[in-house]
Amino acid sequence: MIRLAILAALASLSLAACAQAPGPRADADAPRRIVSLDYCADQYVLKFADRGDILALSPDAEKSFSYMRAEAGGIRTVRPRTADVLALQPDLVVRTYGGGHDIANFLEKPGVPVIQIGFPQTLDEVRSEVLRVGTALGKPEKAEGLVAEMDSRLRAISARKHPRRSALYMTPAGVTTGEGTLVHELFVAAGVDNFQGRPGWNPLPLERLAYEKPDLIAASFFDGGTNHVDNWSAARHTVAQAQLRDLPVVPLEGAWTACGGWFVVDAVEALAAAAEEPS
Structure with a gap:
């Protein structure tokens, strides 16, 4: 059935291409x-x-x-x-x-x-994707302007002075992230230390949290209900719930970190602003 549907779509595409004979235009390649x-x-x-x-x-x-x-x-x-x-x-x-x-x-x-x-894992890779895809979609100047705006905002963040504070990234699914991920790079750009010492994506470090606390909780995806908290999620544990209840929470919109794009700078700004708040 699926093969028949694909063949029908291809046939329709071929017939339409034969039936239409558009005249030349200046932006024919766009x-x-x-x-x-x-x-x-x-x-x-x-x-x-x-x-x-x-x-x-x-x-x-x-x-x-x-x-x-x-x-x-x-x-x-x-x-x-x-x-x-x-x-x-x-x-x-x-x-x-x-x-x-x-x-x-x-x-x-x-x-x-x-x-x-691609799936950028650093801010440099985000810049490269913005430039590459923007150019492929016919807007190289807009892409260059967007990257310049990103860099301007990041420079403004790095110029701000605040005490070094640690933060733990937390999602409703009970996972966090360390070095080697885009989220970690956002922490670095914000001047915030990542509480999670293990690289990559891992479950929340509940045992460590029982005796050691970060200064901040960076809570992502708690706004839209997209990561459902099931009975097996570490986010349901009383230790994890205590972090959300007792520590300053930086709400990171899921849209800021769900994909690698220019909008990740919104998350960097939110983290830097939270780090400036008195403890």
């Missing part, structure tokens, strides 16, 4: 029918593509963890499935993870180019 397959890709498409050129966004485009959710209103959405996407006859698809690892191959076979957005 994408005019853009489809985004996931909410990380949505942010870049909404930022850099002209609204009239956006054919469809992902079903998550207006969710609370989508930074550009206000701009997504009124734009149609599409499920990240090959047949559904090809039926729209796009001339460009943008994705981070949407549709699974094989969808790019299926889309490129009939000639639909795909921009693959």
Whole structure:
């Protein structure tokens, strides 16, 4: 059934291409029918593509963890499935993870180019992705301006002086993060020490928290209910709950850290501002 749907979509695409014979235009190489397959890709498409050129966004485009959710209103959405996407006859698809690892191959076979957005783990990688994807979407100057604005805000943060304070990143799923992740890089940029000593993503260090406390809790994704707290989550433990109750909490919107983009600077500013508050 799925194969038949894909073949039908391909046939429709071929017939439409034969039936239409658009005249030449000055910007013939610029994408005019853009489809985004996931909410990380949505942010870049909404930022850099002209609204009239956006054919469809992902079903998550207006969710609370989508930074550009206000701009997504009124734009149609599409499920990240090959047949559904090809039926729209796009001339460009943008994705981070949407549709699974094989969808790019299926889309490129009939000639639909795909921009693959990476998973930045440092601020330098964020800058590179903004410049690369912004340029691919036809807005190199806007991308350069956005990176310049990022750098200006980060310089202003680094110029602010505050006592060294430690923070623990916490999510409703009961995980935290250490060195080697983008969140850790945001802590460094904010001038905040990461309480989590182990690199990568790990469960909350409940045993350590029983006898040692960070100065701050950086609580992310608690705003939108996107990370449900189940009975097995470390976030339900009384030790974890005590941190949220007894320590200063820096609320980090899930949209600031869910993807690697220019908007991560919002999280850096929030962390730096919290570190300046008297303890």
